[in-house]
Amino acid sequence: MKRTILAGAVLSTLITAPLAAIIFLANRALNLPFVPTNLMDWLIPIIPGGLITFGIDRMIDLITALDLGRVDTTAKLAEGIMAVFLFMGLSIGVGTLYATFAESLRRIPFTGVIIAVIFAIPLAVVSDYELTGKNAFYSGPSLVARSAWIIGAFAVWGLALQWVWRRWNATPVMDATPSLADTSASASSEPALPPTPAPIKAKVTAIPYQKAQTLSRREFLIRLGGATATITVIGAGLGRLFTSEEEAVAVETPFNFADFPNLASTVVPAPGTRPEYTPLDQHYRIDINSGNPPEIDGEAWRLTFGGLVANPMTFSLAELQNDYEPLNQYVTLSCVSNRIAGRLIGTTGWTGVSMQDVLAKVQPTEEATHLRITSADGFWEVVALDLIREDERVMLCYAWDDQLLQVKHGFPLRIYIPDRYGMKQPKWITEIEAIPEWEEGYWVRRNWDRDAIMKATSVIDTVALDAVFEENGQQYVPIGGIAHAGARSISKVEVQVDGGDWVEAQIREPFSTTTWVIWRYNWPFSDGEHTFAVRCYDGNGELQITETQGSRPSGATGIHTYDI
Numbered sequence: 001m002k003r004t005i006l007a008g009a010v011l012s013t014l015i016t017a018p019l020a021a022i023i024f025l026a027n028r029a030l031n032l033p034f035v036p037t038n039l040m041d042w043l044i045p046i047i048p049g050g051l052i053t054f055g056i057d058r059m060i061d062l063i064t065a066l067d068l069g070r071v072d073t074t075a076k077l078a079e080g081i082m083a084v085f086l087f088m089g090l091s092i093g094v095g096t097l098y099a100t101f102a103e104s105l106r107r108i109p110f111t112g113v114i115i116a117v118i119f120a121i122p123l124a125v126v127s128d129y130e131l132t133g134k135n136a137f138y139s140g141p142s143l144v145a146r147s148a149w150i151i152g153a154f155a156v157w158g159l160a161l162q163w164v165w166r167r168w169n170a171t172p173v174m175d176a177t178p179s180l181a182d183t184s185a186s187a188s189s190e191p192a193l194p195p196t197p198a199p200i201k202a203k204v205t206a207i208p209y210q211k212a213q214t215l216s217r218r219e220f221l222i223r224l225g226g227a228t229a230t231i232t233v234i235g236a237g238l239g240r241l242f243t244s245e246e247e248a249v250a251v252e253t254p255f256n257f258a259d260f261p262n263l264a265s266t267v268v269p270a271p272g273t274r275p276e277y278t279p280l281d282q283h284y285r286i287d288i289n290s291g292n293p294p295e296i297d298g299e300a301w302r303l304t305f306g307g308l309v310a311n312p313m314t315f316s317l318a319e320l321q322n323d324y325e326p327l328n329q330y331v332t333l334s335c336v337s338n339r340i341a342g343r344l345i346g347t348t349g350w351t352g353v354s355m356q357d358v359l360a361k362v363q364p365t366e367e368a369t370h371l372r373i374t375s376a377d378g379f380w381e382v383v384a385l386d387l388i389r390e391d392e393r394v395m396l397c398y399a400w401d402d403q404l405l406q407v408k409h410g411f412p413l414r415i416y417i418p419d420r421y422g423m424k425q426p427k428w429i430t431e432i433e434a435i436p437e438w439e440e441g442y443w444v445r446r447n448w449d450r451d452a453i454m455k456a457t458s459v460i461d462t463v464a465l466d467a468v469f470e471e472n473g474q475q476y477v478p479i480g481g482i483a484h485a486g487a488r489s490i491s492k493v494e495v496q497v498d499g500g501d502w503v504e505a506q507i508r509e510p511f512s513t514t515t516w517v518i519w520r521y522n523w524p525f526s527d528g529e530h531t532f533a534v535r536c537y538d539g540n541g542e543l544q545i546t547e548t549q550g551s552r553p554s555g556a557t558g559i560h561t562y563d564i
């Protein structure tokens with residue numbers, strides 16, 4: 001019995017790996033569902049939030065420690081790999097179960113296929129729920145096409161499993177020990193099974209796989225492993241090739257964010273400082289979706305604005321673009337999980353409609369105090385009406401960098417709330433509801449900070465030893481980086497060398513009060529090893545928090561240091 005289970009598990013693994021690869025390929029090439037991440041996304045809300053945060057933290061630790069590249073993309077990849085393991089584990093479990101009972105079920109034809117289909121149906125349901133359950137404007141393949149694909153792919157998997165299992169049991173073990181199937185059958189207490197004490201030879205000839213006799217089990221395993229490894233590698237490799245960038249759709253009246261307002265600034269960034277305006281393909285992406293982000297049909301999409309309002313309304317994307325004065329803002333967005341000197345922060349140009357203009361149309365009633373903003377991925381947040389009324393910069397945003405939002409950044413609509421971490425600012429908005437009192441948002445419910453005001457932080461990006469220059473007989477090395485304090489701006493940046501006095505750095509005029517500043521300090525060079533530290537003051541003259549504290553629950557603080 002034990003050996004049957006082991007053999008069943010090994011053979012199921014060999015059959016399941018190509019299934020995962022082909023599902024991946026079909027996802028990339030034809031946008032068919034990637035069931036592993038659908039399954040994981042379905043499970044995540046069921047797992048306690050603390051465990052997830054812990055998992056994410058350890059993952060970021062690992063990526064940072066091993067220097068595995070961009071934290072956000074590597075984390076998504078790691079989540080995808082975890083999802084594949086979960087998916088494979090479940091499938092292998094089902095395959096092993098089949099192998100264990102195949103003998104007793106052998107009178108039923110196509111047991112492998114039947115079991116596979118019974119397993120695939122709930123997977124198809126979960127996948128559909130994840131893709132369309134919260135996203136009424138899903139733009140991918142139809143339910144029929146998606147279900148047929150998932151069930152069909154599993155049926156083929158079941159057929160393969162059944163064939164492989166029968167073939168395995170028909171294959172003689174070339175040495176003198178009894179075959180695995182024999183051991184299991186004689187060890188089994190199943191009354192329906194006739195005992196099979198016959199010698200191996202007799203058993204083999206009784207099974208109609210004549211060819212099997214020429215292969216030993218070891219040879220069969222090697223051949224099967226070779227075949228499935230080939231399919232897996234080719235499938236996964238082709239899938240990766242299909243990973244294409246989505247097409248950019250320019251807005252009709254671009255603001256021309258690239259005409260930066262500070263071009264005349266005399267403070268030139270130290271070489272090696274990150275770009276002041278983050279290229280879109282380098283802007284971080286963070287959300288609760290381990291696989292593909294919600295795909296929304298922009299034509300069919302409507303924003304529903306209801307609840308405690310005098311005038312409930314729906315808005316199309318075209319209406320938001322054409323019927324309202326566009327608001328263009330340079331914005332630095334940061335994830336609350338960004339560590340000091342982390343890369344989960346970026347600056348780009350945001351275009352949208354002031355929330356005040358929208359409120360003027362829908363007219364919240366007197367009982368309304370907050371808006372609940374709901375997204376197509378099941379994410380939601382709550383924002384106070386008072387905040388909106390006192391800050392016209394709060395906006396419903398449909399474009400970044402003069403282009404309609406990319407899918408991963410929230411197409412067709414996200415909100416901008418100045419001074420708050422990204423966790424307060426839903427992407428893929430489908431619904432806004434005016435409500436009578438404050439409620440927890442998605443991450444607040446998971447014990448993250450209720451207000452999530454961006455902490456003032458400063459970072460050294462570079463000590464540009466290559467760019468050393470001489471002035472009045474002294475050599476200087478440019479040092480530089482960023483500092484930001486949400487929408488409070490930065491009034492001063494100071495640098496400290498080897499624990500000495502804090503010296504003021506130069507600040508380049510920022511794009512706006514809602515973006516980071518680039519700072520620069522020309523360090524009088526001296527030979528040897530040195531440690532540099534940086535600190536900043538926000539626009540109100542308040543020093544950043546200098547105690548080191550992790551991201552959870554309200555954003556990382558502490559002094560960034562840099563050694564040469």
Ligand SMILES: Nc1nc2c(c(=O)[nH]1)N[C@H]1C(S)=C(S)[C@@H](COP(=O)(O)O)O[C@H]1N2
Binds near residue numbers: 333336421
């Ligand atoms: N619908 C939805 N919106 C979301 C999230 C999400 O998971 N789902 N994540 C938030 C978080 S935690 C951050 S940091 C920002 C990141 O936006 P970006 O991926 O466009 O950089 O999106 C926010 N909006």
Ligand SMILES: [Mo]
Binds near residue numbers: 286334336337422423
């Ligand atoms: Mo975030």
